Amino acid sequence: MPFQTIEDLHHQITRIDTGMMRDELAACYLIRGADQYAVIDTGTNRTVPIILKLLEDRGIDRSQMRYVIPTHVHLDHAGGVGGLMQALPEATLLIHPRGARHMIDPSRLKAGVLAVYGEKTFAEVYEDIIPVPEERVRTLDDGAEILLGDRRLLFLDTPGHARHHFCIYDAASNGIFTGDTFGLCYPPLVTENGPFILPTTTPVQFDPEPLKQSIHRLLALEPERMYLTHYGLVENPQPLGERLLTMVDDFVALAERVEAQTEPEQLESALISAMKDFLFRKLREHGCLLEDDRLMALLGMDIRLNCQGLQVWLAQRQTA
Template identity: 35%
Template sequence: MDNITALGGDVYEIDTRMAGYAGITAGYLILGDRPCLVETGTSTSAPVVRDALASLGVGPEDLATVVVTHIHLDHAGGVGDIARFFPSAQVVVHEKGARHLADPSRLMASARMVWGDRLDTLFGELSPTEAERIVALGDTGAIDLGNGRTLSSHYSPGHAKHHVGLVDSATGDLYVGDAAGVYLPETGDLRPATPPPDFDLQTALDSIALFKALGPQRLLFSHYGPVDAVQDTLDRSAEELCVWVDLTRQAHSEGLDLDHAIAMVRDRTKERYTAMKADDATAEQFELLSGAPSNVAGILHWLDRVSP
């Protein structure tokens, strides 16, 4: 299948084809004794992911674990569907996200407030997962991949209060979710992801520092793909966060409303990213993943809390 890439170490990147796009959201299959899917993608992507797993030899009874870095719908929207397709799999999530996977009604209501009618085309509907199948992680935890191989979980809020990073003991891969931002492999651009309501600058920087301290061999971005230049990329993640926060803080101190703040920050950051100067499709892809409206709104929400 053209949406599967072997990354070595029995790890396979699966393009979940979010909303029909290529290269937007990745799921990863760790194909050991106890096969594990990291990130499901959206609900509408679930059949794509199921078919990819089938082509890699993972049938309905074979998947042992589904892990999500956090419960935003581009990462975990497919959990309920994947759980139904793979009835033996446990679903692993940070304890702050567990109840929303069991009962998604509040999460879906708030997502619909943000996205409106676009919700259905972009994400679809997160279906509930039976509570007894959900394993809730504390600040650290370990997932058994079989044969002594583990995926260790490290609480990394800042982007979202239910976010974890995951380290594979066999490969040294670190699944960064959105805590290190959004990476666009075609252009090498990296941009922060700072949506409301959970964004907090110091917490986000602390999470990036934790990722550096873990000493991973490679970063696996949910958006999108593997990056070998670990320390440089994490340094850049922190730098990008500070650039966006400084500009938004300036707009905030000038009393700009949300729309004007977004316009100012978008204008002053666009030179940083090749994607924003590229063709419209690439720019649109980047904006969908790490949109200025969402980023600026999240930073303003935080600023209103810390310096009203």
Template identity: 40%
Template sequence: MHKPVDLGHGISLIDLFDLGVAKRTGTYVFHEEELTIIETSASPSIPHLLKGLEALGLNAADIRNIIVTHIHLDHAGGAGLLLEKCPNARVIVHPRGKRHLADPSRLIQGAKAVYGEKFDELFEPIVPIPEDRLIVKEDGDTLQLSEHRTLTFFDTPGHANHHFSIYDSLSNGIFTGDTVGVFYPQLLEYGVELYLPSTSPNQFDPNVMLHSAKRLEEMKPDRIYFGHFGVSEHPSAVFEQLRYWLPKFVEAGERVMNEQSLASFEEKTKAVTKEFLELVQPYLDERCVPRHADVYQVIHLDLSVCAMGMVDYWQKRFAE
């Protein structure tokens, strides 16, 4: 395991090695009287989370709040399993996510549609969470962690309808889950900051995503804490890149959907993935990122899931 990273402001980041990949998904730990974490990733990541807590000198039994930005399994799939180790914790979730954590059957069905036969290896076991341990936070609700730190929850759909972002008063930072995209810190060694939109199925909506991003931008945060992965201290670049890439992704999706020769969802998804890569690859080539760089494995995976969401979005639009 990698040692947890001290991000300052009483926050640490534990690498959860989601999909077996470093710097993919992480848990943020608030070192407060009311020990609180944001994101759990999927169940196979829970051993990494527990080891990370141990490295920080913390005990799972001391956790009071487990917050999930949204209920996609790479963010919240391990919450039920973790909760078994946290007798004093409750799970804080968006109002639209509560019932799916109590009964994850539809979540499982949706993820199997995306990940197929890899599902068990990536996500099992998915443990239902007792309703009395689920707490909902509505738009504008707060959680006081200490006299110096208050978290405020904001409804931020676009990536998913069950998504909130969390503003932290102490760091003047926002935990955005997937609302404003994915950060690839692996590229920093090449001097490149890349933030790509996350358009995964099946509630993606570009206009709603931009509206949520604008709302967060207007808070003038000093930093953005991403679900994937890590913290950016250049929020203006984050919002600029979302506005740059998202229309290009949407146009690429529409172009492919108008191609009559592509009949099946799979064919369309493959074609959109290729279009996305043809947008991103020259951008990285110009910045001297070698094509054999490890980050491409993650980018390819992300773009294929983004393509599924884009095809789903346009199919719904064309059916209206």
């Protein structure tokens, strides 16, 4: 199926490709309840014009946009929040309590990204991070419910990927907007055996046991589908969740094994090599026929970030 920047799914949900770095890397979602709308995750500030053009093309008045809802404050999910809130003056930002301060004052978020990537890459990928006035921010605790028109959304605290992460259960679709809690599942890796799913363990708050508890909690709701930021709609999530839980344990075991066999100064490169070998083997077992170069183009960044997160977890575990 040819790639589509905008795709209407069902249950008045539209998947929007955020345009970050490559196609089918990151998505956000426009959802409708009666005559009101919300955006779940926003992509980066460069995604804002894509969202606004969609509203214009569909005749949706900006005053109908009720909520902007990032699942957590990592910039591929929340980098566009401030710019979108500027363009939607009647919208309220709904955010995890641990993430609100970073949207009100994103200076620490910006400084952290600049320190890692530098000003040139930051400008190319993220453009900018715009603060949100505190009076337009509403935090939601675990179990909070809100109405979007006639549509009920339930907010679930789901730590493990990050401590400032929530997922959103949508009763209308019996689906969950999962952010990064339910892992990564890129369309080019789908085979006759179905989607290929893997955890995302990016720095700096990955914690395996809370992550597994969060995945169990999502599966206990018996959803029919998941809406992933990375990437898109996946259905029949129960077996995917079981594979995801197993792979969290696999990642932890891999990290501990490599750490035990490697000098500290070589740990990151050894982890990346081991993670690549592990995932490529699993993909071959899954029936993936893509060449190694193509797999690296799809997964190279995630492999590096996952290994950095595992390395942080290893260090934190030793000092705990």
